[in-house]
Amino acid sequence: MTPSLMIVDDSMVIRNRIARLCQDARLPALDIVGTASNGLGALSLARLHRPSLITMDLTMPLMDGEECIERIAGELPEARILVVSALSDKMTALRAIRKGAHGFIRKPFNDDQLVDALLELMN
Amino acid sequence: MKAQALETADIEVFSEAVTHFFETTCGEKAQVRTAFLLDARAPLPWGDFNGIVEASGGYSGRICFSAPRSLLSHLLLRMGQADFSDEQHLDIVGEIANIFSGRARRHFGDRLCISPPRTFAGSAGAAALAASATHSPPFAIPLCWNGYEASLVVQLDALV
Numbered sequence: 001m002t003p004s005l006m007i008v009d010d011s012m013v014i015r016n017r018i019a020r021l022c023q024d025a026r027l028p029a030l031d032i033v034g035t036a037s038n039g040l041g042a043l044s045l046a047r048l049h050r051p052s053l054i055t056m057d058l059t060m061p062l063m064d065g066e067e068c069i070e071r072i073a074g075e076l077p078e079a080r081i082l083v084v085s086a087l088s089d090k091m092t093a094l095r096a097i098r099k100g101a102h103g104f105i106r107k108p109f110n111d112d113q114l115v116d117a118l119l120e121l122m123n
Numbered sequence: 124m125k126a127q128a129l130e131t132a133d134i135e136v137f138s139e140a141v142t143h144f145f146e147t148t149c150g151e152k153a154q155v156r157t158a159f160l161l162d163a164r165a166p167l168p169w170g171d172f173n174g175i176v177e178a179s180g181g182y183s184g185r186i187c188f189s190a191p192r193s194l195l196s197h198l199l200l201r202m203g204q205a206d207f208s209d210e211q212h213l214d215i216v217g218e219i220a221n222i223f224s225g226r227a228r229r230h231f232g233d234r235l236c237i238s239p240p241r242t243f244a245g246s247a248g249a250a251a252l253a254a255s256a257t258h259s260p261p262f263a264i265p266l267c268w269n270g271y272e273a274s275l276v277v278q279l280d281a282l283v
Contacts, residue, residue, distance in 0.1 A: 010239055011218040013204060013211060020203050059221060061239045086225025091233045107222050108147040 003028065003122060004049060007035045008042040008068070009057040009084065014107070018055055018084070024115045028122070039063025046072050051079060053121060058085040058096065066099055073100025082121045084109070126183060126280035128259035133230065134158050137186075137277055140226035141266050144219065149201050153268035161261045167274055169246040170194075172212050174220030177241075181234030184258050184279035186227070188220040194271035213242040223275055 005022060009015050015035045022030045033049040036042035040063040046054065054072065058065035069081055083096045086107040093104040105117040138155045145153040161167055170189040178184045195212045204211060217240030224237045261278035 011214050011221075013199065013202060013215045013218060016204060017202055059225070059237060059239050086222040087228055087233075087237075088226050089228040089231075089233050092228070107218075107225065108144050110147050110150070 002031045003053055004031045004033045004051040005053045005055070006033055006042065006045055006049065006051040007055050008037075008039070008060070008065070009035075009055070010037045010060045011057075012037070014057070014084070018114065021111055021114050022118070024111070026115055027118060037061075039065060039068030042068050043071055046076055046079065050076055053118070054079055054081045055084050055118075056081050056101065058083060058087055058092065066096060069096060069101050070099040080121050082117055084114070124282045126257075126259070127283050129262075129277070129279055129281070133279075134262060134264070134277070136227050136230040137223060137275055138264055140223045141264065141275055143226060144222055145268050149198070149268075151268070153266045156265040156267070158262050158264045161263050161276065167263050167276060170273055171244060172216040173243045173245075174213075174217035174240045175243070176220045176224040177238040178224075178235060178279055179238070180236030181282055182231065182236075182279055183282055184277070186220060186224045186237075186279065187276040188216055188223060188273070189276060190216055190219075190273035191271060194268060194273050197269060197271065209244065213244065217242040 007015050007018050019032055033051050034045040036045050038060045056065045056069060072079055081101045082103040083101045084105050088106050103117055103121050141153055141155050145151055171192040172195060173187055173189045175185050175187045195215050196207050199211055199215055220240045228235050258278050259280050261276050264275040266273055
């Protein structure tokens with residue numbers, strides 16, 4: 001079954017970039033089931049599509065990524081969440097992992113860093 | 124609570140964030156010039172697009188990235204984008220302000236809380252900074268990437 005992916009980031013440029021990188025030959029086929037620009041929209045989409053993989057920004061309007069991770073992890077424990085955030089301090093990464101994220105990659109990232117992080121998330 | 128201006132080491136964190144961003148995103152270094160205090164005698168030539176991140180928590184102030192359309196268009200192209208609308212330029216200038224601010228948390232820690240970016244076209248950034256006369260004077264870090272000039276403007280006080 002093709003893994004399904006939801007991309008959550010308040011930047012359209014970043015959402016587009018992640019979607020493009022998901023077509024990298026090193027990755028298995030991914031079905032992008034939705035994109036959201038804030039945590040609230042992400043929560044609704046996650047309930048609807050039940051994605052197996054999620055890339056999640058942290059600094060977003062309406063509902064931030066940390067709260068969204070906690071709620072999605074509670075409702076969809078099978079979803080694997082990769083945080084993609086500019087927040088570069090260790091405490092933020094630790095908090096996100098404690099709330100249910102499975103990986104953390106810092107912005108800015110290059111193509112290889114994101115593909116490697118997605119591969120690790122799927123394995 | 125007392126407001127305390129940034130020190131030299133604090134300012135260097137932002138210069139490093141600029142270098143790291145261009146190197147990681149494009150594989151090329153930006154030239155980062157000496158930071159200077161902005162005042163009436165040294166006003167900043169604001170770029171076409173500005174992204175502003177507000178600081179809160181243990182800090183007060185804002186971090187602003189100001190860039191010309193040409194720099195942002197080139198950057199969008201390098202990031203694989205095919206849409207060069209104003210909306211995309213506002214999006215990327217805000218995202219860069221967010222990335223510079225987030226990178227600064229390596230040094231300042233999670234007491235530096237940052238907002239999602241607000242974005243403006245034109246010189247609205249100048250008005251945002253001028254409206255906050257209660258803060259320490261802002262300083263600018265000029266940079267040059269691929270021949271395009273831009274600036275990171277930081278107006279930040281630690282609350283002690």
